[in-house]
Amino acid sequence: MSSSGASPPGASAPLPATTAALRQSDRPKSRDLRVLATLWGFVRPYRLQVALAAAALIVAAGTVLALGKGLGTLVDEGFASGNAALLDKAVLVLLGVVVLLAGATYARFFLVSWIGERVVADVRRAVFDRVITLSPAYFEINRTGEILSRLTTDTTILQVVVGSSVSVALRNVLLFIGGLALLMITSPKLTGLVLLVVPLVLLPIIFFGRRVRRLSRESQDRIADVGAYVDESLNAIRTVQAFTHEPLDSERFGGRVEQAFATAVRRIAARSAMTAAVIVLVFGSISTILWVGGHDVLSGRISAGELSAFVFYAVVVAGAVGSISEVIGDLQRAAGATERLLELLGTDSDIEVSDSPRPLPSPVKGAVVFDKVGFHYPARPDWAALDGFSLSVAPGEKVALVGPSGAGKTTVMQLLLRFYDPAVGSLRFDGVDLRDLDPQQLRAAIGLVPQEPVVFAADAWENIRYGRPGASDREVLEAARAAHCLEFLEELPEGMNSFLGERGVRLSGGQRQRLAIARAILRDPALLLLDEATSSLDAESEREVQDALDRLMVGRTSIVIAHRLATVLKADRIVVLDRGRIVQSGSHAELLRDRDGLYARFAALQFDQAEALFDRGLPEVAAK
Template sequence: MVDNADISGRSSGAAFSEAVEKDKAHRAKSRSLKPLRALWPFVTRYPGWLIGFLIFLILSAGAGLILPGILKLIVDCGFGGDAISNSTFCTRASTFGDGDLMGYFGIAVIFAVFYAAFGALRFFFITTLGQRVIADIRRAVYSKLLTLSPAFFERVRTGEVLSRLTTDTTLIETVITGSISFALRSIATIIGALFLMFVLSWKLSLMVLAIGPLIIVPAIIVGKRIRSLSRLSQDRLAEASGRGSEALTAVQTVQAFTREAMEDDNFSTAIEQSFAAQKSRITVQSLLTAMIFSISMISIFGILLYGASSVSKGTITGGDIAAFTGYAILVVSSSGALTETWTNLLRAAGASERLVEILETESEIKAPEDNAVMLKSVRGEIGFKDVNFAYPTRPDDVILKDITLTVAPGETVALVGPSGAGKSTIFQLLLRFYDVKQGRVTLDGKTITAFDPTDLRRTFAIVQQNTPLFSGSAMDNIRYGRDGASDAEVIEAAKAAYAHEFIMALPKGYETDLGERATTLSGGQRQRLAIARAILRDAPVLLLDEATSALDAESERAVQMAFEAMSKDRTTIVIAHRLATVKKADRIIVFDEGRMVGEGTHDSLIKDDGLYARLAALQFDKG
């Protein structure tokens, strides 16, 4: 938990919005597919799949190029007249076709089967490779997100991150499994078809080549606009996802304040903005497609007209013009398809940049570059020396001011004071969610920045006020405190937290699915599960942030006894607003506006007649 004063800064997303705008400007200037190179390391992990795809890509393209030759065989040798049928080409072909029309059709069928088989295997290899690559990318991005410091999530909405993790990776998946495969096949087809076209007729081939710029140049020019609109639509969708995620996460709050209509309007507005951007992209892409298709068809008809004239003059056979037309259609259609593939690749380049941004983001909390100090037998001495701290998103709002504090090993210290006084920030710094810019935070006399963050956090067990739990069973949620704990250890921890009885009353006991964030349980039950999780962790330092705030009086008394038993051999720091829960603490530290304004036992602080005495009077006088 963080101080209430910190919450609004985290959820605003202002810094992330600024980053998104900078991101858009950066991409608007980019004109290449260079970002896609970031995908290559993921692809080369699976050379077998890649080689298999390339082999069947070549075979598929080759088989496709043979089909127009089969068309020439049928036209010239099957019903092209005696003069043509007796040609050297037909004489050789008759060896395979038995010299009749059905034989030639048989050859066509055989090649068609091979063409289909090669195409299916090409699809199998590239689709499997694509799915594997996308799975790896998603895992890599998620793994990176788990390592980033809370400062990153102050600037980025979780929903927007999830949009990158799903929408952008889906776009890349489509490109890998479809666009790149199709682009490579189209390029191979174009090269092979052009070569065979020159063999058949160099004049007709030059005519086809002259058409190329009419197709490619508009595609490149308009492609930039399509990419810009695609990027805008992705950003709008990410913003909508972020807004929707926030509302659904706090759906009870939304409903309690009857703000369903407002949230619905906000989400609808964001979705409509995304749709408008997509519609603009589709419109531009449709116009481009229509233009390219018109140019292609007119050009093919022109080639056919010239070819028909050549056939009538006897300079070329009907089979030649049929085969040439087939090759021309392959070239023109492949070129036209490449323009659409180009726009898809540009879209994927934008998505790749977004994901690479996450993969290249460095956590602000790092292990030392040299060898980190090893944590072995931790005594649990906590120290703050002249600490001043402000959260990164609000650098001018100093939360802690000149804090100097030492907690002895095995000591129980309570932190009390008004909301926003800086108490929870102490926990944030101890766990190294943030690093201080001024002063030192130490564990057993060593600055905590000398430790690897993961090793450092293993020395703490924490019970948070908002008791974050996860979907899964009660057993899973308690075992979250210590991976590998036995069922017996989990049950023992539950009993110590006075959670065993209510867990056993659930339909399947410890194996009952608690639902997302365990919302099927009451606040007190959820809190006791969180306490059991901390007990199971069995760490040298125990951090309790309003750990009993949701418990009834009887459960609180029982859990308080469990905490007292736990605290005997470990350092314990307790944050509490209910002063009755900290009267037995070895020491009580009073915070106000980020400063330590009092220190002592319950009785001594009452006698001082300071802030603590006033807070105690308000609570205890009211019973």
């Protein structure tokens, strides 16, 4: 975009690290795991798979508990009695139970993993669908790298939890409840000892769990910092290398990586301490129970088989508690990740869409009216980009906007595209207030050629067809030919099918500009917005493209921003802006009559320089 009011200085620059840190610290922190319940809305459509997974989970947990009963019978009636036939039968039954356990475990793992992948895919789509509709104002104060982190890292954490940890947690809860019940049946006395240990096990889980949850959120924020810095540096790689900034950027990136590492280490240490404490308490208790139970066997109060079954169930219960303590760490990380994703899903665009938007008149004519518009960019609330701005553009009129940088020229285009809404005044398009229109219908009637054209990492077909996705190949070729870019595109190794590279790096600046013009030609809009559309072209290419633009603008409302006055001499009207206000308006000849006016000063400066260059024998430079 042009600097002429596109945004206040620094609005598009990355926010300082301190600002980002403040914004992160202001986020509400997850106090419990109830935030995970909000994921049920994404799980609900797959209730059948959830039911099947639950059934497999119950079968798997039941077979594990049945093994304990079989073990006790085997010890008492097989080993103790010396009954070989019973031993053979018990082994066969045991093998059958193992096969059933394996089948149930397979079904549980497959179904739960499928649900996890499906839910995360739906979450990613929902988050992206929401983010892509947010107004540019949101991205002025939020880093793209952090949003990418939420779409990738945070959703990956959810995948682990939904596709694994929740299943493990439920399985171990069933084992814990079932094992505890069987412990009571086997030996109430020893079970009482087990229950005395449970509060001791819960204490480290509660104590360390809070710290793990806090550090998990902090770790995710530090990872977002890393992603944001990489995104910024790689997007500006030419600037980084041109200013030999690689060592400093590497040092700063290393600092962010180390911060993320240090936070992760603290989280891992807290979680490891929690797991170790649980293991010591659980298995220390089992040792004590074995000692007490052994004396009961020797005294005849219980049989050896009952003690074996009790130990088996005690190990199952202890293992379940240990696993749950580990899973809680995953769930706490997921709670933080879910909270971050919900923040995005709950973010509303500043651009409000009416529940019953008014349609544009048919056919669309492209009449534009600014009525006493006042506007401040969100990043600079103290600076008026437009102040009392009023302008009417008739259908088919070609209006040029000129003025110094920061005068508000590109802000006019931003408001017309309804990237922002004015704080004061109103805008009308074909007589309809922009607030009453569906932004999609409004923008479909507008074609934009920005100063810095965007070329996507795709071939020429897709890049030009971006202007009108339903266009035929013939229409795309005609648009490319009209914009004088068919020649250089056909010279690429695979012609129109050639991959144009990330951000169009395989094309020159002028070629990217002509590709953007072809996109606008294909769109065939009622209103054409040209923001320094020929600024990157050489003299010969500019003449060719200007001819194409002249043909495109015939009978079409056009608003043109230009710093070079030679490109706007054919405009029906030239509007001069300064500090967000219109200071002059008229034709080129009319504006030159006011010798003290801003336009006359611009013209004198530019045309006098051009004449000097011609006098020095540099017509090519002068023409540019």
